[in-house]
Structures are given as C-alpha cells and as structure tokens.
Amino acid sequence: MGVQTRQLSYRVGEGAATDEVFADPGAGAPDVPDELRDEIELLIGVSAAPGALSFSRLPDGGRLLCRAGDGRVQALHLPAGAPEPADGPLPVDAWHTPARGRRDTARRAGTASADLARGNAARLVPFLTDVRRLFGSPAGRPLVLAEADPRTVEHWIALACASLPGPYARALTFVTRTTRPHDAPQQILGIGPEADFDREDPETLAHLYRVHDGLGGPGSPPGDGRDDWWARLTARLWLAGVPPEPAADGAGPFALAPLWRQVLELDEPFTAEGDVLPPQVLRDAGLWQAASAAGVLAALVERLTGAAGPAPGGGSPGIRQLATVCRELHDSGAGEAIVEPLALALARRRYARAYADGVLPREEDLGGIPLSDAARRRLRAELRDTWGPRVEKDLAQRLSGPVPAWAGPLELALFLGMDVVDRGADAVAAALPDPGQGAQAVALLDRLADPALDRRVLDRLGAPASGPGPERRRRVEDLLALAAARPQGTWLERRLEYAPLAVRFAVATVQLRSRHPAPGDGPAGGELFAALAAREAVPGGRGDARTVRELWAFVWPDGGPDRTEVPTLLGACDSLLLLQAGGGEALGAWLTDPDRFDPLLLDTATRLRTALGLDPRVRATAELLVAVPALAEGRISLREAVHTVPRLRRQAAPLTPAVDEHTARNLAVWLARTDLAREPQAMRYLVCQAEEAVVTEYGRCVRRHYDSADQLITLAGNHVRTASLFHLWFHADEQRTAHWERMAKNLCEEVLGRAARHMDDARLAAVAARLRHDHGHTWEEAWNKWLARIRR
Structure with missing residues (x-):
C-alpha cells in the first residue's frame, strides 16, 4: 500500500487547573501511531496560538504541517516516505492557495519580503547568517523572532526559505507564533510580547537562542556575520528587490558564484x-x-x-x-x-x-x-x-x-x-x-x-x-687595453657568453699573454691566431667562416701574416676558411714560394685549386703542384703531363725559383726514366718545347744516373738503349731549342762517349745495326762518324 496522508484536527485550550495547553483530537479522528501520538500532541500544543503556522519533523522522518485558528488546530500529517515534490509548495506556502512552489515563494518574497528587508536592513545580515548556521555542523542555535504580528514572522520565514537552497528550504522547521518557545523543537520560533520568554536574559540571548527582537529588546549579539558572504550577498540582493537564485547543480549549497x-x-x-x-x-x-x-x-x-x-x-x-x-x-x-x-x-x-x-x-x-x-x-x-x-x-x-x-x-x-x-x-x-x-x-x-x-x-x-688600416688597429689596441683593465676586464669576462667575437678575442689574448711575465711577451701573429682558434671561447672553431674572418681581422688589423706563418695557420684552420676570411694573398704567397714541399703544401694545393676567389696565377701554381706528384704516382701519363705541366707553368709565371726548380726537376726525372723512343710526343716536347730549366734538370738527372760506373757499364752492354739515347741526343730536328742542342751534345760526349769506351767492336756494330734497323742507313753512318770523331 502507498503512504497515506492524514488530515488531523485538534481542539486546543488550556487546562482548568494548569496553564498547560491540551490537544484533543475528538471522536472519529484518524488513528495516529501510538509512538507518534505524544510528539504530535506536543507540536499541536506549541502551535496553538491563533493564526500560527508551523512545520515540524517527526522522529520517524514524517512531517507535520499545522495551522491554528480559534480553539482548533488543523494539521496535515505526512508519514515517513511521503514524496516531497522538488518544485511543489514549500511548507511556508502550504496554506497559501495562490502560491505554487519555490518560484511563487520567490515572487512573493520579492514584494512583501523585500519590503520587510528594506525596512529592517540592519537585521537582515545577522538573520540570514543565523539561518545558514542552522544547517551547519554542528547546527546553530534555534532562532527566536519576536514580532508583534505573526504575519511579520511569516514574512521572515518566507524570506529565509526563498534565500536557502531548495532542499534546505524544504527542511527548515518553524512556528510563526508560540507562547511556549522553550517547549518548541523547531528551528525558527516566532513569539509575541505575551510569550513566556525572557527576551533580556543574557544567558538566553548568548547561549540558548539566537534572538532577533522586533519588539525593542536587545536581541542576541550580532556575532561575526561580517564574514558570512552568503548572508551579505543575499541581503544585498534583497535590499535591491532581487530574490536570490539557487545554486546550480554541482555547486555547493551556499556557493557564492550565482x-x-x-x-x-x-x-x-x-x-x-x-x-x-x-x-x-x-x-x-x-x-x-x-x-x-x-x-x-x-x-x-x-x-x-x-x-x-x-x-x-x-x-x-x-x-x-x-x-x-x-x-x-x-x-x-x-x-x-x-x-x-x-x-x-x-x-x-x-x-x-x-x-x-x-x-x-x-x-x-x-x-x-x-x-x-x-x-x-x-x-x-x-x-x-x-x-x-x-x-x-x-x-x-x-x-x-x-x-x-x-x-x-x-x-x-x-x-x-x-x-x-x-x-x-x-x-x-x-x-x-x-x-x-x-x-x-x-x-x-x-x-x-x-x-x-x-x-x-x-x-x-x-x-x-x-677595412684594414690604422683605425682597425686602434680599435683592437683599445679592446686589449680594456680587457686588461680592472674592473672592466672582469666585467667582460663574465659576459663572454653573448659578447661579440672581437671582445672574446681581446679577453682571450689578455689571458694568454698574462702567462708570460715580461710585458710584450706572449703569442702574436700566427701563433696567436692558432691559440685563439683553438680556444673554446671562439664559437664554431675550425668550421666557422665568420669566426675565422673576424679572427683574421683581429690578429692582423692592418695587414696579413708573413708567408712563413701560413703553415701555423693551416694547423689551426681549414685552408678554404682562410681563403674566405680574406687570407688569399697570404695563401698565394706561400703556395707560390714555399719553404718546403711537404704533405701540407700538397693538401692545401689540392683543396684550393678549385676554390672560388683564388688568384688565377695562384690557382695555376696549385694545379702545377698537384700535377707533379700525380705524374710520379702514375695518376697521369707522361703524354698528358708534357701537355699539362708546360701549360700550367706558363699560367703560373713568373714562377718563384723554388716552384720552378721543383716542377722542372720532377718532370725532368720522369723524362729521364722514360724510354722516349716509345713516347714521341714526350720526346718532341723535350727537344723542341721544354724550357731551359726542364732541359737543365733533365741533363742533371741523366748525369747523376750515369755517374755510377755500374750504370755506365750496364748502358754499354745494352745496344738497344744506347741506340735509343743516341737517336734522342743526336737528333737534328730543325725545331730543336738551342738549350736542348747544347745539352744533347754534352750528354753525347759525357755519357755515350764514356759508355763507348767500355764497348768492344761487336757491341759498337750492334748499336750501328740497331740504328739502321730503326731509323735507316743515315743514322748508322752518323753513329760511325761520331765514333770516329771521339776516338781521335
């Protein structure tokens, strides 16, 4: 069976012998559970004042709504489990037919209750503070509203309900008028001047109840309501005539945001x-x-x-x-x-x-x-x-x-x-x-x-x-002086992380030179360049063209290094970076006039010969330096070399003595070691085109080779080689150069003449026969005439 609501009606009055109020349900009244009878009659008794409205909670969870008239109290008993519609009439509105739900309460509060708030502005925040505390943990003390008219109390309660979150408004218990407040269990108690209640008793005001006295009494101390911002904001809205809106779902019951x-x-x-x-x-x-x-x-x-x-x-x-x-x-x-x-x-x-x-x-x-x-x-x-x-x-x-x-x-x-x-x-x-x-x-x-x-x-x-010059030198000298000064140098040292390169170089230079006791000592020129390039303070190290360019300008502000310093630079920096940094002139001076021909020179020439921005003469020199060992290592043929090397020597002219001698000597050595009878182009180059330096070096190579008696005897025993050399050196080409003609004549006398003295008639005849076989009778006759001449 569903839960049944009971309509109750009690006759009330005071007993003849005592002042206690009695409550008589009369014959035929609905049955009330025995365990609730005494509680209900108590609640009827405290709500018996004419015009009183009350709402109470029963021990079993039920609810009791009461309305008092002359000598009778009408009551509505809602047993435990009876539904509480979320938008139904609030208890304070239960006996007001026009009001339907919380919205109507708010609407009504927006008029009568708002007027009440404006007329009692000083009491508003303390009242709302105490209302909120009724639902605290622990719960606040019951409120006593002392008013001459019970309807005023009803307006206060309606204002409280319209201010509270919905579930709290439905849970608020009250009685708008009672003569027995000490017996009333509700949260808000309305009393008049006739109530049995000492409104001036300090113990009552401070510890038993929160008394809000509209009859001129002192009431309870206001407490610390200034800190209750829910009460303050709610009061602010009521004073403006705006009913407060309930907190949204999920927000706290007394959330301030709304x-x-x-x-x-x-x-x-x-x-x-x-x-x-x-x-x-x-x-x-x-x-x-x-x-x-x-x-x-x-x-x-x-x-x-x-x-x-x-x-x-x-x-x-x-x-x-x-x-x-x-x-x-x-x-x-x-x-x-x-x-x-x-x-x-x-x-x-x-x-x-x-x-x-x-x-x-x-x-x-x-x-x-x-x-x-x-x-x-x-x-x-x-x-x-x-x-x-x-x-x-x-x-x-x-x-x-x-x-x-x-x-x-x-x-x-x-x-x-x-x-x-x-x-x-x-x-x-x-x-x-x-x-x-x-x-x-x-x-x-x-x-x-x-x-x-x-x-x-x-x-x-x-x-x-x-640009290089006196101004740049002055700037470098000023930087060095600043880096050496104190405290300026210390300030610079602490900021090297984002200092320009020139400042970094100056600080590093001062630090390097400080290790040398004598003034003016310490690294300079190429040594300084290498030391600065190697320091971690220089960003980019060997691979940064901008760094190398600025380093070059710092070390040589108004010029460049001596060519003898270039190997030191190359030990610290790539040759291509030096070229990009403006070191082309120094590199060129060193390449074209090196102190020695070593792997560093060859490696540098190899890297620079295809580089952009290199002087054409220097480029030709670099290619020439690369071509010579290529010939010696067999990477290019002698046939190719006799075309390439002379061309490069012309393009690289004027050659310095060192390069001239080096390339001429290496080419001549290879020519001397080759059977030119099988290389007609090489032979024609040597006879008709070779520069005097090449011919001279060729002659020296041949002489050195045959200075050995063993080599000379070997030549004497080789009629084929002897015939080949005679044909080369005795060759009467019309386009032969004068310096070749002189050198060839001398070699015939000095080498072949000596070799002939070690030959017998048979070997000499074998040479003549080889010449006749390879070149004809004319060369046989020339050999015999030459022999006759040197034997005189």
Whole structure:
C-alpha cells in the first residue's frame, strides 16, 4: 500500500487547573501511531496560538504541517516516505492557495519580503547568517523572532526559505507564533510580547537562542556575520528587490558564484559595504567569473586596487594580499581572462608608486603578480605612453653628467623598451675605457643587471672598423687595453657568453699573454691566431667562416701574416676558411714560394685549386703542384703531363725559383726514366718545347744516373738503349731549342762517349745495326762518324 496522508484536527485550550495547553483530537479522528501520538500532541500544543503556522519533523522522518485558528488546530500529517515534490509548495506556502512552489515563494518574497528587508536592513545580515548556521555542523542555535504580528514572522520565514537552497528550504522547521518557545523543537520560533520568554536574559540571548527582537529588546549579539558572504550577498540582493537564485547543480549549497553574478548585474553593484572584500572571499574564483560574465570585472578591479593600500587597513585587502589572491587564482587555473585584469591593475599601481619614488621595482617587489608576456608588453606600452617623454628628457640631460646619475632614467627606459636606451648604451660604452669613468660604468651595469643593455654595450665595444688600416688597429689596441683593465676586464669576462667575437678575442689574448711575465711577451701573429682558434671561447672553431674572418681581422688589423706563418695557420684552420676570411694573398704567397714541399703544401694545393676567389696565377701554381706528384704516382701519363705541366707553368709565371726548380726537376726525372723512343710526343716536347730549366734538370738527372760506373757499364752492354739515347741526343730536328742542342751534345760526349769506351767492336756494330734497323742507313753512318770523331 502507498503512504497515506492524514488530515488531523485538534481542539486546543488550556487546562482548568494548569496553564498547560491540551490537544484533543475528538471522536472519529484518524488513528495516529501510538509512538507518534505524544510528539504530535506536543507540536499541536506549541502551535496553538491563533493564526500560527508551523512545520515540524517527526522522529520517524514524517512531517507535520499545522495551522491554528480559534480553539482548533488543523494539521496535515505526512508519514515517513511521503514524496516531497522538488518544485511543489514549500511548507511556508502550504496554506497559501495562490502560491505554487519555490518560484511563487520567490515572487512573493520579492514584494512583501523585500519590503520587510528594506525596512529592517540592519537585521537582515545577522538573520540570514543565523539561518545558514542552522544547517551547519554542528547546527546553530534555534532562532527566536519576536514580532508583534505573526504575519511579520511569516514574512521572515518566507524570506529565509526563498534565500536557502531548495532542499534546505524544504527542511527548515518553524512556528510563526508560540507562547511556549522553550517547549518548541523547531528551528525558527516566532513569539509575541505575551510569550513566556525572557527576551533580556543574557544567558538566553548568548547561549540558548539566537534572538532577533522586533519588539525593542536587545536581541542576541550580532556575532561575526561580517564574514558570512552568503548572508551579505543575499541581503544585498534583497535590499535591491532581487530574490536570490539557487545554486546550480554541482555547486555547493551556499556557493557564492550565482550570488556574485546577480549582485554584479545590479545597476549599482558596488556599495560602501560591498567594497570591503577580505582575501578569503577574493580567493573564490566564482567572484571573478561572475564579474567577468556580468561585464563589471574592470570596475571590480578598479574598486579593489583603488581602495587598497600597501598594507591591509579599514577592512580592505592590501596590495600584497591582492597580489597573493591574484597568484592563487592563476595557480588554480582561473584563466587569463580572469587573472590578467587584476594582475595588470596591481602592476600599474606598483609601477606608478615606484616611478614617484624614482626606484623601479624588481620582480620580487611585485609579489609574484602573474603577468603573461602579452600582459607585460601591454603594460610597457601603457607606461611608455605615460612616462616616455619625461624619461627621455631626463636621461638626455643626465648623460652629460656623472655616470652614477644615469641609473634611474636608464633603468626606466630599459623597462619601457625605449629607443633612448641606444644613447645610454653609447654613453656607457664610451665611458668604460675612460680611466676616470670606467669603474663607475661597470658599477652602473652591475646595478642595472640588464642583459639587453649589456649586449648593446658589448656590440658597440666590439663593432669592427671598416677595412684594414690604422683605425682597425686602434680599435683592437683599445679592446686589449680594456680587457686588461680592472674592473672592466672582469666585467667582460663574465659576459663572454653573448659578447661579440672581437671582445672574446681581446679577453682571450689578455689571458694568454698574462702567462708570460715580461710585458710584450706572449703569442702574436700566427701563433696567436692558432691559440685563439683553438680556444673554446671562439664559437664554431675550425668550421666557422665568420669566426675565422673576424679572427683574421683581429690578429692582423692592418695587414696579413708573413708567408712563413701560413703553415701555423693551416694547423689551426681549414685552408678554404682562410681563403674566405680574406687570407688569399697570404695563401698565394706561400703556395707560390714555399719553404718546403711537404704533405701540407700538397693538401692545401689540392683543396684550393678549385676554390672560388683564388688568384688565377695562384690557382695555376696549385694545379702545377698537384700535377707533379700525380705524374710520379702514375695518376697521369707522361703524354698528358708534357701537355699539362708546360701549360700550367706558363699560367703560373713568373714562377718563384723554388716552384720552378721543383716542377722542372720532377718532370725532368720522369723524362729521364722514360724510354722516349716509345713516347714521341714526350720526346718532341723535350727537344723542341721544354724550357731551359726542364732541359737543365733533365741533363742533371741523366748525369747523376750515369755517374755510377755500374750504370755506365750496364748502358754499354745494352745496344738497344744506347741506340735509343743516341737517336734522342743526336737528333737534328730543325725545331730543336738551342738549350736542348747544347745539352744533347754534352750528354753525347759525357755519357755515350764514356759508355763507348767500355764497348768492344761487336757491341759498337750492334748499336750501328740497331740504328739502321730503326731509323735507316743515315743514322748508322752518323753513329760511325761520331765514333770516329771521339776516338781521335
């Protein structure tokens, strides 16, 4: 069976012998469970005052609604388990036919209850505070409302129900009028002047009940209702005639966000009382979200920061407390749209005060205000518009005075990102080398501790002069002097990470030379170049063309190295990088006139012969140096060499003696070792085209070879080789060169003449026969005539 609701009616009155109220259900009344009878009759008794309305909870979970008339109380018993419609009439409206549900209660409260609130503004916040505490843990003390008219009590209760979250409004128990408040178990008790209740008893007021006296009595002390922001915001809405909206599902029963949204949507959301917001309220992100949704976030921020001082006072939070709130909102993920307006307002206020004091605040002075990069840029732009002209004028005036006076306006200009900082950087860079101002300039830079300013100053110190010459040398010497000075050099050393290369080189050079006790000692020229290139302070090392170019300009500011230093440079740096750095002239001087022909020279020539930007004569020399060992190693043929080498020698002219002798000797050696009878092109080159140096070296090679008696005897025993040499050296080509003709004649006499003395007639005849076979009778006759001549 379903749960049955019981309609009850009791006759009430006072007993003849006692003052106690009796409750008689009369004959035929619905049965009431025995275990509830005494409780129901008690509740009927405390609700017996004419016109009283009450709502009570029974021990078994049931509910009892009562309405008292003259001598009779009508009651509605809702047993345990009876449904409670979420949008049905509230208990306070149960006997009001027109009202249907919470919306009607709110609508009615918006008139009568709002009027009641306006007429009792001072009592409103304490009353709502006590109403909320009824549902606390532990529950608050029962409320006693002392009013002349029970309908006034009913309005107070209706206002409470319209203010509370729905489940709490339905759970609130009350009696609008009772003469026996000490027996009444409800949460809110309405009494009149006739009630048996001492409204002035301190014990009663302070410990037993919360008394709200509308009859002129003192009532209970107001307590600390100022901290109950649910009560304060709800009261603010009632005073504006706006019933509060219930919290959304999922929000806490006394969530502030819906109330803030309603308050901030009022035409006048801020009052003198409403401006005083303690940090525990400000930390509620709901406040800021509601303010943002209502479009009054900026106004809220302005009110808060405008009223705040450096420290809390007058009930308002201080700037540091607001900064803490701002940081906590940021950390809780409230979002930039919520956090940034407050952060910017706090930062503006802090900077405005700092500018007035002439001291720019550090990051720690801002209390950790969470400013995004975009917010910082916006703040700087605003402050630049406000302060810019004054800062620029102030700095321009001070730059002509003592260095320490530059700090204030220069610091502001740096923070604001003003162009005038460049003038300040120029002045600081000019002051650093000055003996009288250098230490002050370092102190200024250390005080400002601004990497951007440091970089500007360093860039000016390390700016290269245009082109080699006296100006560049002076710049290098000035840098070296600055790096050696103290404290300037120490300041430079601490900033090598972002210093220009020239500054790095100067600091490194001073450090290298400091290891040598005598002034002027230490690495210089090629040795210095190699030492600096090897240091970790030089970015890019061997593979950075820009670094090598600037290093070259630093070590040789008005010229270049001696050619003898080039091997040292090549030990520290790639030849192609040296060429790109402007070392083509030094490389060319070394390639064309080397001290020795070693693997380093050959490797350099190999790498440079195809490089762009190389002088044509130097390129031809490089190719010539590569071609000679290629011939010796068989990578090119003699036939190819006798075309390539002469061409390269012409292109590389004028050859230095060292290269001339080296290439001529190597070509001549190969010619001397070759059977030219089988290489007609090579033979024609030697006879008709070879330069005198090649012919001369050829002659020397042949003589050295046959200086050995063994080699000479071997030649004498080889009639084929002897015939071949005679044909080569005795050859009467019309295009033969004069120097070849002289050399060939001498070789015939010196080599073949000596060999012939070791030959018998048979061998001599064999040579003649070979010449006749290979070249005809004419050559046989020439051989015989030559023999006859040398035998005389």
